[in-house]
Amino acid sequence: MTESRQFQFGEMAQALFDSEEAPAVPIQMKGGKLPSYIKDHRKRLRARFMDGGAQAMPDYELLELLLFRSIPRRDVKPIARELLETFGDFNRVLSAPKERLRAVPGIGDTVITDLKIVEAAAHRMARSKVIKRHVISSWDAVLDYCHTTMAHRDTEQFRVLFLDRKNVLIADEEQAKGTVDHVPVYPREVVKRALELNASALILVHNHPSGDPTPSESDIQMTSQVNDAAQALNITLHDHLIIGKSAELSFRSAGYL
Structure with a gap:
C-alpha cells in the first residue's frame, strides 16, 4: 500500500481598529461625546437592522454595525469600506487571517477579536445543524456548513467528516492546511x-x-488513494466535496467515485 505517501490537493492552474488606532476622519467631540450626526447615523442603522434584518443592509453597513462596538468614538464607514475593498465581501472579511487584517491601516486587536467572534459564532451555528445528525437526510445542511466554514478562505483546507454505521456525523476535523492552490494530505x-x-x-x-x-x-x-486505503479496512468513502465560493463539486455525482 502507498497510503503513507504525502499527496497534495491542488487546484487546476488559473490563466476587499483597534478603537483608538483607526485613522478615520477626525471628529470634533465635546465632553467625549459623539457629534449628533454620527449618533443619529448609528441609531438609524441599528433601527433598520432590527426592522428588516441583514437583508435590508449592504455589506458595508453590516460591517459598520459590528465596528460600532469595536470603535466607539470614530466614524467607521470609511473603515468598513476599506475592509471590503481589501478582502472583497463580508464573509471574506470575517474569515481573513489575523495577520492580513492587522495589515490594514488602523486595524488592531479589538476589531480583529470582534470579527473572529462573529466568524466563530457562524461556524458553530452551522455545525450544530449537522453534528450528531444523519448526514444523508441533512445533506443540504452539510453543504451549508462546508460553505460557511471553507468557501471564503484564501488558502486550502482539508477536512474529514467521520460517520458511524448509521451515517450519523460523529466528528468533523481539520486534517491539514495548505497554500492558495494545494494542501498536503496523508x-x-x-x-x-x-x-x-x-x-x-x-x-x-x-x-x-x-x-x-x-x-x-x-x-x-x-x-483514489484514500478510497483504496479505506476499503482495505472496510471503511466507506461516501464522497469528496470540493467547495468553491458559490458552488461545490461532488466526486460521486461527477462520476469520480
Whole structure:
C-alpha cells in the first residue's frame, strides 16, 4: 500500500481598529461625546437592522454595525469600506487571517477579536445543524456548513467528516492546511483517525480559494488513494466535496467515485 505517501490537493492552474488606532476622519467631540450626526447615523442603522434584518443592509453597513462596538468614538464607514475593498465581501472579511487584517491601516486587536467572534459564532451555528445528525437526510445542511466554514478562505483546507454505521456525523476535523492552490494530505493518517474514532464511513472536503471547484489531477489521485486505503479496512468513502465560493463539486455525482 502507498497510503503513507504525502499527496497534495491542488487546484487546476488559473490563466476587499483597534478603537483608538483607526485613522478615520477626525471628529470634533465635546465632553467625549459623539457629534449628533454620527449618533443619529448609528441609531438609524441599528433601527433598520432590527426592522428588516441583514437583508435590508449592504455589506458595508453590516460591517459598520459590528465596528460600532469595536470603535466607539470614530466614524467607521470609511473603515468598513476599506475592509471590503481589501478582502472583497463580508464573509471574506470575517474569515481573513489575523495577520492580513492587522495589515490594514488602523486595524488592531479589538476589531480583529470582534470579527473572529462573529466568524466563530457562524461556524458553530452551522455545525450544530449537522453534528450528531444523519448526514444523508441533512445533506443540504452539510453543504451549508462546508460553505460557511471553507468557501471564503484564501488558502486550502482539508477536512474529514467521520460517520458511524448509521451515517450519523460523529466528528468533523481539520486534517491539514495548505497554500492558495494545494494542501498536503496523508491517506494513512486519514484512515488511522477513522479507526481511532470507530468511524465506518468518511466524507472528504476541501476548498478551492479561486472559487472554481473543478478537481485537479492530484485531487483525483488523492481521492483514489484514500478510497483504496479505506476499503482495505472496510471503511466507506461516501464522497469528496470540493467547495468553491458559490458552488461545490461532488466526486460521486461527477462520476469520480
